[in-house]
Amino acid sequence: MKEFFRVKIVENLQGFLVPLAVLALWQWLSVQAIVNPQILPAPTAVLVKWWEYLMPTEAYDPAKSGYLAWIFSGELIHDAYSSLFRVVTGFVIGAGMALPMGLLMGANERIYKLFNPLIQVLRPIPPIAFIPLSILWFGLGNPPAIFLIVIGSFFPVLMNTIAGVRHVDGIYIRAARSLGANQTTMFLRIMLPAATPYILTGARIGVGTAFIVVIVSEMIAVNNGLGYRILEAREFFWSDKIIAGMFSIGLLGLAIDTGMNRLNNYLLKWHRGIESN
Amino acid sequence: MQSHIQIKNVNKIFSTGGREVVALDDINLEIARGEFICLLGPSGCGKSTLLNGIAGFSLPTSGSILIDGHEVVAPGPDRGMVFQEYALFPWMTVEKNIAFGLEIKKLPRAQILEKVDGLLRMLNLQDFRDRYPKDLSGGMRQRVAIARVLALDSPIMLMDEPFGALDSLTRRNLQDELLRIWTSLKKTIIFVTHSIEESIYLADRIVVMTYRPGKIKRDIRIAMPHPRDPSSAEFNALKKELSLLVMEEQQRHYQEEIKVPAGD
Numbered sequence: 309m310k311e312f313f314r315v316k317i318v319e320n321l322q323g324f325l326v327p328l329a330v331l332a333l334w335q336w337l338s339v340q341a342i343v344n345p346q347i348l349p350a351p352t353a354v355l356v357k358w359w360e361y362l363m364p365t366e367a368y369d370p371a372k373s374g375y376l377a378w379i380f381s382g383e384l385i386h387d388a389y390s391s392l393f394r395v396v397t398g399f400v401i402g403a404g405m406a407l408p409m410g411l412l413m414g415a416n417e418r419i420y421k422l423f424n425p426l427i428q429v430l431r432p433i434p435p436i437a438f439i440p441l442s443i444l445w446f447g448l449g450n451p452p453a454i455f456l457i458v459i460g461s462f463f464p465v466l467m468n469t470i471a472g473v474r475h476v477d478g479i480y481i482r483a484a485r486s487l488g489a490n491q492t493t494m495f496l497r498i499m500l501p502a503a504t505p506y507i508l509t510g511a512r513i514g515v516g517t518a519f520i521v522v523i524v525s526e527m528i529a530v531n532n533g534l535g536y537r538i539l540e541a542r543e544f545f546w547s548d549k550i551i552a553g554m555f556s557i558g559l560l561g562l563a564i565d566t567g568m569n570r571l572n573n574y575l576l577k578w579h580r581g582i583e584s585n
Numbered sequence: 586m587q588s589h590i591q592i593k594n595v596n597k598i599f600s601t602g603g604r605e606v607v608a609l610d611d612i613n614l615e616i617a618r619g620e621f622i623c624l625l626g627p628s629g630c631g632k633s634t635l636l637n638g639i640a641g642f643s644l645p646t647s648g649s650i651l652i653d654g655h656e657v658v659a660p661g662p663d664r665g666m667v668f669q670e671y672a673l674f675p676w677m678t679v680e681k682n683i684a685f686g687l688e689i690k691k692l693p694r695a696q697i698l699e700k701v702d703g704l705l706r707m708l709n710l711q712d713f714r715d716r717y718p719k720d721l722s723g724g725m726r727q728r729v730a731i732a733r734v735l736a737l738d739s740p741i742m743l744m745d746e747p748f749g750a751l752d753s754l755t756r757r758n759l760q761d762e763l764l765r766i767w768t769s770l771k772k773t774i775i776f777v778t779h780s781i782e783e784s785i786y787l788a789d790r791i792v793v794m795t796y797r798p799g800k801i802k803r804d805i806r807i808a809m810p811h812p813r814d815p816s817s818a819e820f821n822a823l824k825k826e827l828s829l830l831v832m833e834e835q836q837r838h839y840q841e842e843i844k845v846p847a848g849d
Contacts, residue, residue, distance in 0.1 A: 482642055483672040487686040487737065488662035497685075501676040578676045578717040 349548040358552035390533040398457025406465035414473025435460035453525040460521040461514035468510025472503030588615035595648035610798035623784035627835040631799025665734030669746040671726040673718040704732040724755035796834040
């Protein structure tokens, strides 16, 4: 048992070796002033800046706000919240439109033939190419950003839902028909669950796209959020804040991906290759 | 008196790639209530096509299939189907799979539960109630598929090479189980197989079919009492007789296969 834990600890420590070496090299380059700290600030400087960015800007004053509100009043928290809000809102709208449409198009050949040409024309346009039009239509602020995220998450969810429904194994349909299933039962209890693996893959791609689009749109159309913050930092030549912001974006992305993964494992616990416990 | 299942002048023609294949050629068959009948023949003899016709998945090109005098036009819960590939719904637990047909019938919750409990016991599946199909062995999956069909109380059970993918021990085990169910529930079973031994072990009556076009070559009744001993003289004499019939058709199948250029 003791031996087992020792092996575990050694294995875990191994994972830190390369990142630590990179950090050490980076620190050394900065301390030795081999690279201009304006261009590449030391990791310690980035960490200090990140802490400043994270913590409240004003001193705690019980008269003005509660402790919890105060602790979450830092700039980073606000930016992360704004970005996350846009991603979630845009994704929910985009996927919310794509899912029923995909189910319909997948299940009904006539609807598929009617809508497919339009979709094939619009789909290859990267969501970022919609930026000028979205600003023209919606001005600045949340509306154009959310519009872009809607577009970014709509197509992956739509395409995968269509594919999922069209690829439902015929044997499930035959089995359900011989067990007496009507159209509604067939749709809700056979087609939809059978298509879930595809739909969730689409959702993961959609969220990934939404996350890219939110950063880009904040750099152009909005004046808060993580994307805006790192662009703003560049104007002041705050390279430490740029890097701190980048790591924050990475952490948020990781959190979103972990969340999607959990959802995936929960909804697909019946699926081959995923262990239920 | 009319038979339980009447198959009258049934023809089925498939056209694939400009070629017409006569899968069933003027099939006439009467099946009595409670009969255990095996459709036997090499692949391509139309035995599954005939079964799918009775199930209502693929209707005959001409002729008719009648159940108690009513023509088959669509699949229905009066004819439960057990597939070789099990066809369990992988997103449902064992319990949910068995209850599926009962929930469609909108039976009260308590009644569904009672029925499912009984079937789980009958097929020794109690410990697997909350498992998903992916966690079950092939034999266990086929037990669930049988339970799912039995849940509907359909008088007819259609089985399309249900034990074809199982190892021989599991297979024998399930054959015995099926015989026990058939004896106690008095179902009409139409069982497709290409295993001669399996058909002799199980059936009241064996219908041997010819390779394209699919016709009935021989209709044999077996009077041996159950359980049948595959090492007995009577069993083996029958096995020899049927082997000759089936091998003739298998030869024709083979001749056709080597005649047709590759890629067909």
